[in-house]
Amino acid sequence: MVKSRAVRRRALGLAGCCTAVLLALSGCSSDSSSGSAGAGSTGSASSGASTSSASSASSTVSGTVTVFAAASLKEAFTTLGGRFEAAHPGTKVVFNFAGSDALAASIVAGAPADVFAAASPTTMKTVTDQGDAGTPTTFVRNQLEIATVPGNPHHIASLQDLAQPGLKVVLCAKEVPCGAAAQKALAAGNVQLTPVSYEQDVKAALTKVELQEADASLVYQTDVKSAAGKVDGVPFPEAASAINDYPIATLTHAPNSAGAQAFVALVESPDGQKVLTDAGFLSA
Template sequence: MSARVLRAVVVVLVAVAVAGCGAGGERASGGAADGRVTVFAAASLTESFRRIGKDFEAANPGSTVTLNVAGSSALANQINQGAPADVFASAAPANMATVTAAGNADGAPSVFARNQLVIAVPRGNPARVTGLADLSRSGVKVALCASQVPCGAAARTALDAAGVALTPVTLEQDVRGALAKVKLGEVDAALVYRTDARAASADVTGVEFPESARAVNDYPIVALKDAPNPAGAKAFVAYVRSAPAQAVLAEAGFQAP
């Protein structure tokens, strides 16, 4: 091989190597779902999103999912006040709307799950609660979520549909707070999501009631406009809507959108 030909071959190999490095750099910085993905999620998604987060990490080596779970209204306020987050998953469209109205969503939210209320009672149901009307009986202590929280708004809709008026002994800032009151024996009943009662089935029983069909909550999710990891945010949103993640949600008791 002549020196001229050898030099030409070397130039071509170097160019190919450089192009390959550039393509790899683009995948790492633009298209790959790696790095930390911070997800603000409604409290009722805690167990499901922990599992989905682990599955996402396994499917996207180099990624780490960090969950911040709380009431949807509190999370929406945090996002609108500038808290760094990549994804918001709300338990109701109303709380998502406060984020989109503030211009903090990257695109339109999509509904990925639905949820219904049950009456959570301690194991054995000592107060013999069988429906919403029983919650208004004298001496029955009830916990509800605050009205600005999705589970509180849904509870009010269901109670109004049943024509039941009651005064709760406590108003909690998320569904986990209401459920905890039942688990601790501080109340006789609480209106919580079916999924939360199922997750706590060792301690509580979920009593179904027909009016819950009037208060079904849609769960929307969206990548956020100022996401520190925009590629990871979009990848996580897509994964939540994928068949493996939907199977996790269905196992937890969520309904398909």
């Protein structure tokens, strides 16, 4: 009898052990299953983060941004180009500075570019009329000033003084914005003169005076400022009747549309506007 009880106790103990083992195994299985779900959840979050990161990377500005800009914007836009590249590592801004009419003609003819910044709404219209640019916005304005050789040896003090006999005056070609503005100013001052040459952009007209191949020229006040020490500037009241608006637009077939939008945003930002007004441009 005693032996039978001992056998039953051992059997019960063994059964208890087996039950405990089974419960432990069940707990392990549950933990393992719960861990798998957690891992799946983590994997899903990681996948979401990866997708978000990829989306962010795809929207990051990269590559080359090609900007066609009026010659008078050269100094200010070169500064902005450097800032753009610093803000977007790995990007490169390539500029084509020339007369706005020549740039507009190139764009219409299919020249690849991302942004067009013109020195007048008329030249911008050449591009928008062909559907080659988005809606432009005016980002700055500019007005004329008389540039003379250093020291102003001919004592030019007014627009009328440009008509004095023997004075060599250079103007921008009539079809470019600085030339069209010069014609308006001369008409406002009732001044008639025959220039020694017509130049295809404002920088070319300025260079003639810098090299002292001409005594004076009608250029933008921004050009006089950028050439400080090489020319003297003479403001004149008639310039107020010939102020040019400068429009900017992203191009319809821009190879780098994200870069184009980012560059225009920089130009229109407070930082961009400060660079431009520091260069002598008027706020739009």
